[in-house]
Amino acid sequence: VEPAHNHVPQRQFNLADFDVDYTTGFLPARPPISRLSAEFELWEQALDKANCQNSVLSLGEDYSPEALAKRDSSAQWRAHFQSAPVLPTSSLHNDVELLRRAHHVLAFLVHFYVHSTPPTPTQAVHIPASLAVPLVTVSRVLGIAPILTFADTVLWNYALIDPTQPLSPTNMRFQTLFTGTQDETSFYLCCAQIELRGVPALRAISNYENLASIGDNDSLAKVACVLEDVAAVINDLTSTLQSVRCTCEPSVFYHAIRPWFRGSDASGPESPNWVFEGVEDSDRLDLSGPSAGQSSLMHSLDVFLDVDHSLEKPRLPAPSEQNQRADHKFMKRMQRYMPSIHQNFLQFLSATPRCVRNVARCHPSLIDPYNACVTALKQFRDAHLRVACLYVVSMSRAAPKPGCPVGAMMLKMQAEGALTCPVTGESLKRQPVRGTGGNELSLLLKACRDATTRTLLDR
Numbered sequence: 380v381e382p383a384h385n386h387v388p389q390r391q392f393n394l395a396d397f398d399v400d401y402t403t404g405f406l407p408a409r410p411p412i413s414r415l416s417a418e419f420e421l422w423e424q425a426l427d428k429a430n431c432q433n434s435v436l437s438l439g440e441d442y443s444p445e446a447l448a449k450r451d452s453s454a455q456w457r458a459h460f461q462s463a464p465v466l467p468t469s470s471l472h473n474d475v476e477l478l479r480r481a482h483h484v485l486a487f488l489v490h491f492y493v494h495s496t497p498p499t500p501t502q503a504v505h506i507p508a509s510l511a512v513p514l515v516t517v518s519r520v521l522g523i524a525p526i527l528t529f530a531d532t533v534l535w536n537y538a539l540i541d542p543t544q545p546l547s548p549t550n551m552r553f554q555t556l557f558t559g560t561q562d563e564t565s566f567y568l569c570c571a572q573i574e575l576r577g578v579p580a581l582r583a584i585s586n587y588e589n590l591a592s593i594g595d596n597d598s599l600a601k602v603a604c605v606l607e608d609v610a611a612v613i614n615d616l617t618s619t620l621q622s623v624r625c626t627c628e629p630s631v632f633y634h635a636i637r638p639w640f641r642g643s644d645a646s647g648p649e650s651p652n653w654v655f656e657g658v659e660d661s662d663r664l665d666l667s668g669p670s671a672g673q674s675s676l677m678h679s680l681d682v683f684l685d686v687d688h689s690l691e692k693p694r695l696p697a698p699s700e701q702n703q704r705a706d707h708k709f710m711k712r713m714q715r716y717m718p719s720i721h722q723n724f725l726q727f728l729s730a731t732p733r734c735v736r737n738v739a740r741c742h743p744s745l746i747d748p749y750n751a752c753v754t755a756l757k758q759f760r761d762a763h764l765r766v767a768c769l770y771v772v773s774m775s776r777a778a779p780k781p782g783c784p785v786g787a788m789m790l791k792m793q794a795e796g797a798l799t800c801p802v803t804g805e806s807l808k809r810q811p812v813r814g815t816g817g818n819e820l821s822l823l824l825k826a827c828r829d830a831t832t833r834t835l836l837d838r
C-alpha cells in the first residue's frame with residue numbers, strides 16, 4: 380500500500396486563509412491602527428499618560444526616590460479606573476483591527492495598573508471592572524487570552540517610521556513601551572525581526588504542503604530544497620536572537636522591563652491570582668505574562684518538523700528525569716495566547732497527512748536535509764538557553780547594579796537575616812528562577828531543547 384503522503388493533497392494549504400501574509404507572516408500586513416475612536420478616549424488617554432518618557436507611573440516594586448516621587452500620580456491614575464464606567468465594546472466586534480487595538484490598549488493598561496501598585500504578595504490584585512470586563516469581552520471575540528501577549532507587544536505594536544516605505548526591521552518602531560528605553564524597543568525589534576525572517580520558511584512549508592505528490596525523484600528533490608530553505612532560515616533566526624545582546628542590556632531587561640511583563644502566575648503556584656472584577660470565573664482565565672514562547676512562527680517550525688514537547692510520542696533518547704519534571708504542557712498552553720486564527724493555522728498544519736518527519740523516514744535521501752533542519756532548531760534553542768541564562772538566571776543571582784534600589788534593599792535585608800522583606804512582604808528565601816509564565820526556567824528551556832534533539836532521525 381502506498382503511504383498516504385504520496386497522494387495528491389486533498390486540501391490546499393493557503394497561508395492567507397489563516398491571516399498569515401506572504402511578506403509579513405504573522406505580523407499584520409497593514410500597520411496596526413494607533414488609536415480607537417472618540418468613545419474610547421477614556422482608555423487611550425490613560426495609555427497616553429502611562430506610555431511616555433515622563434510617564435505618571437513607576438514600578439510599584441521600585442523604591443528609588445524617583446519612583447517614590449511618582450507614587451501619588453500613580454495612585455491617582457489607578458483610582459480613575461476604580462470609578463470609571465464599563466464601556467460597551469460591541470461597536471468593535473465586527474472589525475478585527477479595532478479589536479486588536481482594543482486588546483493591545485486594555486492589556487497594556489492592566490499591566491500598567493497591576494505593576495504600578497506597590498506589591499503586597501499575600502493579597503490578590505484586583506483589576507477594576509472598567510478594565511477587566513471589556514478586556515475579557517474583546518479577548519473572547521478574538522479568541523485570545525485576556526492579558527498582555529506576544530501579539531500585543533510585538534505583532535500589533537508596530538508602526539512604520541516612514542509610512543511610504545514597506546515594513547522592514549529598519550522601518551519599524553513600537554507604539555507602546557513600559558519603560559521608553561531603547562533596550563525595550565530592541566527587545567521587541569529582535570522578536571519582530573525573527574518573525575519577518577521566518578516568512579520564507581512559512582512559504583516553503585506551504586509549497587511543501589501543496590506539492591502534487593511525493594515519491595518520484597523530482598518531488599523528493601523539491602522536498603530537500605524546502606528543508607534546506609527552512610534550515611537556512613532557522614540558522615539566521617539564531618544569529619538574530621544572539622544580536623539582541625548588542626542592543627538590550629541584561630540588567631535593564633531584568634530590573635526595569637521584565638517586571639512589567641509578569642502575569643498572574645509569575646511568582647509560582649502559591650501566589651494569589653489576579654481577580655478580574657465583574658468577570659465570572661475570573662480564576663479560570665489564562666493569565667500568564669507575555670513570552671516569545673507565544674510566537675506562532677516558532678510553533679510553526681516545531682509543528683512542521685514534528686517536535687513533540689508534550690512527550691506523547693515514543694522518541695529516543697527517553698526524556699531525562701529533569702525533562703519529565705518540566706511543564707510539558709507549556710508550549711500547548713502558549714497557543715491559547717495567540718490570535719485564534721493563528722491557533723487554527725497550527726492545528727491545520729499539525730493535521731497534515733504528510734508529516735515531513737514520516738516522509739523523511741521513508742526516503743533515505745531526505746534524512747540528512749531533515750536532520751539539518753532539526754539540528755538548526757536545536758542550535759537555536761541552545762543559543763536561546765544562553766540568552767535566557769544571561770538575561771534572567773544570572774541577573775537574578777548577580778549583585779544588583781548601582782541604581783537598582785529594589786535589589787539592593789532585598790540583599791541588605793537578606794544579610795540581616797530577615798525572612799521576608801518588610802516593605803513588599805516578599806520571601807527572601809532563594810526561590811527557583813521562573814519565566815514570566817511562572818515556570819521553572821532552566822528545566823523548561825532544557826526540556827524544549829531536548830524534545831528537539833529527540834526529533835532527529837537515525838541514519
Ligand code: HEM
Pocket residue numbers: 566569570573620623627632669670671672673674677760763766767770771813814815816817818820823824827828
Ligand atoms: C532577551 C531575549 C530573550 C529572553 C531573556 C528570553 C527568555 C525566555 C524565557 C524566560 C522563557 C521561558 C518561558 C516564559 O516566558 O515564561 C522563554 C521561552 C521562549 N522563548 Fe525566549 N527569550 C528571549 C528572546 C526570545 C526570542 C527573540 C525568541 C524568538 C521569537 C524567543 C523564543 C522563545 C520560545 C519559542 C520560548 C518557549 C521555549 C522554547 O521553545 O524553547 N525568545 N524565553
